Amino acid sequence: ETGVTQTPRHLVMGMTNKKSLKCEQHLGHNAMYWYKQSAKKPLELMFVYSLEERVENNSVPSRFSPECPNSSHLFLHLHTLQPEDSALYLCASSRGGGNTDTQYFGPGTRLTVL
Amino acid sequence: KNEVEQSPQNLTAQEGEFITINCSYSVGISALHWLQQHPGGGIVSLFMLSSGKKKHGRLIATINIQEKHSSLHITASHPRDSAVYICAPHSGGSNYKLTFGKGTLLTVNP
Numbered sequence: 001e002t003g004v005t006q007t008p009r010h011l012v013m014g015m016t017n018k019k020s021l022k023c024e025q026h027l028g029h030n031a032m033y034w035y036k037q038s039a040k041k042p043l044e045l046m047f048v049y050s051l052e053e054r055v056e057n058n059s060v061p062s063r064f065s066p067e068c069p070n071s072s073h074l075f076l077h078l079h080t081l082q083p084e085d086s087a088l089y090l091c092a093s094s095r096g097g098g099n100t101d102t103q104y105f106g107p108g109t110r111l112t113v114l
Numbered sequence: 115k116n117e118v119e120q121s122p123q124n125l126t127a128q129e130g131e132f133i134t135i136n137c138s139y140s141v142g143i144s145a146l147h148w149l150q151q152h153p154g155g156g157i158v159s160l161f162m163l164s165s166g167k168k169k170h171g172r173l174i175a176t177i178n179i180q181e182k183h184s185s186l187h188i189t190a191s192h193p194r195d196s197a198v199y200i201c202a203p204h205s206g207g208s209n210y211k212l213t214f215g216k217g218t219l220l221t222v223n224p
Contacts (some may be wrong), residue, residue: 042204042217092157101162105159
């Protein structure tokens with residue numbers, strides 16, 4: 001256990017559905033991240049929040065909408081997704097931002113869009 | 115083109131062998147992370163280094179900033195080391211952005 005939990009672990013949704021992914025960290029960290037990992041492709045950073053403020057949006061389509069209500073929780077709201085959005089979505093947290101902080105990853109949500 | 119190249123892409127070893135995974139990157143960096151991803155998706159950060167060498171148990175990571183190259187070594191490999199190992203340099207610009215390699219799939223047979 002890394003101290004970062006994600007729910008649900010698996011999600012199957014249609015293209016017209018709206019769903020949300022949840023991430024919670026119990027480490028007292030100030031920065032939280034969403035990553036996407038597609039089959040046979042490298043991890044891609046999607047969003048970064050630091051002290052509940054979005055500090056990085058890596059050209060992610062608007063059908064993905066993040067929310068960070070406090071420093072322990074991070075959501076990724078999904079709507080009108082496409083089949084190519086099927087992937088493993090990973091949440092991570094770190095003590096602060098910056099390149100010197102270790103990131104702790106959650107187990108991921110395996111998303112399938114039909 | 116990915117700015118991070120890892121080699122080999124796949125590696126099969128016998129238990130006890132010494133393992134080396136290489137990472138080359140094209141951008142200037144100030145730090146580099148090595149991550150381990152087990153089947154099922156969970157990722158663990160192994161090392162963060164900005165110069166020289168770090169050791170943790172049977173794992174050793176080295177980096178040569180001038181050569182833009184890093185290596186991860188595993189001594190006395192064990193089947194439980196079987197995983198995907200990912201190199202992630204911290205690229206310039208945003209303080210938060212890591213660039214990830216495609217990973218090296220390591221299988222250690224008993």
